[in-house]
Amino acid sequence: MQIELKYGEGVQRGELPFTAPALVPQISPPESSAQEMVRQALSAPLGTRPVAEIVRAVERLVIITSDITRYTGSEIYLPLLIDELNKCGIADQQISILIALGIHRPQTAEEHRKILGSLHGRIAVYDHDPDDPEQLVALGETAGGIPVAVNRRVVEADRVIVTGTVGFHYFAGFGGGRKGLVPGVASRQTCMASHFSVFKPDPQRGKQPAAAPGVLDDNPVHQNLLEAARLVRCDLLLNTVLSPQKEILGVYAGELEKAHLAACSQVRELYQPTSAEVDLAIISSGGEPKDINLIQAQKALDYGCRAVREGGTIILLAACRDGFGHEHFYPWFDYQDLDQFEDALRDNYQINGQTAHSLLSKARRFRVLLVSGFDVETTAHMGMEKAANLQQAIDMALCELPTRPQTVIIPDGGLVLPKIDGRILRGVRREA
Secondary structure (H helix, E strand, C coil), X not given: CXXXXXXXXXXXXXECCCCCCECCCCCCCCCCCHHHHHHHHHHCCECCCCHHHHCCCCCCEEEEEECCCCCCCHHHHHHHHHHHHHHCCCCHHHEEXXXXXXXXXXXXXXXXXXXXXXXCCCCEEEECCCCCHHHEEEEEECCCCCEEEEEHHHHHCCEEEEEEECCEECCCEECCHHHXXXXXXXXXXXXXXXXXXXXXXXXCCCECCCCCCCCCCCCHHXXXXXXXXXXXXXXXXXXXXXXXXXXXXXXXXXXXXXXXXXXXXXXXXXXXXXXXXXXXXXXXXXXXXXXXXXXXXXXXXHHHXXXXXXEEEEEEECCCCCCCCCCCCHHHHHCCCHHHHHHHHHHCCCHHHHHHHHHHHHHHHCEEEEECCCCHHHHHHCCCEEECCHHHHHHHHHHCCCCCCCEEEECCCCCCCCEECCECCCCCCCCC
């Protein structure tokens, strides 16, 4: 069986000595064009007033959108959104676009160009900085004691429109929606405090089983993010749902939570195929930007491992042209004992540390063969084995598996959340 999987901006090819099913979403072509879907969503927003009423008599309007690590279709919907605002009497000079970096790196000029499309050079664009006190305004605390501080441009704007895309998130349930505000344009302290509840409260150990992909009910991380985001102004949300080929399949505009939940519903319908529990999963993160760095690419491992038996083997393709994704990620692997690792995070929680802990815990439960730009030593320090390419990874995997192991191929691991016997596995057994 010949296999071709996305890897960075290219592909990796390999051959299996037997056939294996591919775990893919069943997606029908949309009935309307992307442009028409955007216009329809803006014409009838969910749970809020029409756009013309929202932006009436506005002097300053900020549009928040995602950075380059999350393709959203922004080059399509942002020009249409600006056109709608112009029709409502809002001039270009009254509008600015704020890139929701969270704690990610600043964007390059070329990345701004990709995000804004035809608007580049026409509408002012700024990167959020979670560490610059001059850019941040404190808004108080949530009922749970999370301090909320966000970008000054958002606070001082007359109207705020939040945009992005919705897909599974490995511990917040789903991306999009409230995440455009927190952590998108929040302070580092707010980001860390809102995410810490991924762990069970002391004196318990381990992670909250409901802090898992595809889960919103009783998910403490989601609840924290939503409560914090409600302290921030959001006059309109616009979220897309995308195909693996980055085509827009759905557009949802309206009130922060209602529009987000509608988008989550479509993601559930499209991206939860049923799988048997297998010995071997061959997973592509999905290419750029899903594998732009390891922090992003590890989500495919988190989702795909749910289809693999304990002790099974996973091949993960992740080019990681931007390396780890943050300078504070890799040093956390100096903690090789998971209990000591958790203790360190409870003493000094960092989101990137929690991601590293999640990755190492998977590497302890499965044999993970990583095809990436990282060298042998670096890969081994993260608990994984390096393979130079897909074919070498297949050969390495089959050496230690039974003849004709039960195998599944997941071409878009950053999007797909397997169901086993129709059940979504909430937690990760070792981590729970």
